[in-house]
Amino acid sequence: MALLEWNEKLATGITEIDAQHKRLVAMVNSLHEAMKIGKSRDMVAGLIGELKDYARSHFDTEEKLMERYKFPGLDPHRVEHNRFIEKILDYDLNLQEGASVPPMDVMLFLKNWLGSHILGTDQLYAPFLKEKGVR
Ligand SMILES: [Fe+2]
Numbered sequence: 012m013a014l015l016e017w018n019e020k021l022a023t024g025i026t027e028i029d030a031q032h033k034r035l036v037a038m039v040n041s042l043h044e045a046m047k048i049g050k051s052r053d054m055v056a057g058l059i060g061e062l063k064d065y066a067r068s069h070f071d072t073e074e075k076l077m078e079r080y081k082f083p084g085l086d087p088h089r090v091e092h093n094r095f096i097e098k099i100l101d102y103d104l105n106l107q108e109g110a111s112v113p114p115m116d117v118m119l120f121l122k123n124w125l126g127s128h129i130l131g132t133d134q135l136y137a138p139f140l141k142e143k144g145v146r
Contacts, residue, residue, distance in 0.1 A: 013040040013044075014043035015039055015125070023140075025137065025141070028072065034069075035069075039118070042114060042121070046114055051114035052114060055106075055112050055114050056106050056112075059099060059117070066095055067096075070095075070096070073092070073136070076140055080143045080145070082139050088135075091132055
């Protein structure tokens with residue numbers, strides 16, 4: 012069974028963003044599956060690479076929408092995005108330097124992100140953008 016199931020609490024109601032958030036849930040689940048069978052160290056570098064791509068394109072989607080509709084909470088939201096990116100770049104640097112990145116660390120970081128950012132901060136723009144007609 013997957014660690015995380017998509018549910019309505021995670022949803023923002025904005026199609027493109029929910030599709031991107033589902034991709035992150037899938038990444039958490041595949042890390043979990045790999046941990047269960049003792050293969051997570053083999054996939055952690057690939058996962059960090061995917062998270063770099065993901066963060067760039069997903070945060071860009073969110074920030075452009077917030078900019079376009081002048082969401083007043085954009086600045087603090089962007090600060091959280093930048094912290095996420097810094098953490099991923101940190102993991103990436105560790106890997107490039109030949110250090111290991113413990114899969115459990117990445118798991119805790121992502122679960123914390125889901126709980127605090129997707130369930131918290133992202134829910135702040137959702138009603139605002141929907142009110143502006145974003146679907
Ligand atoms: Fe966000």
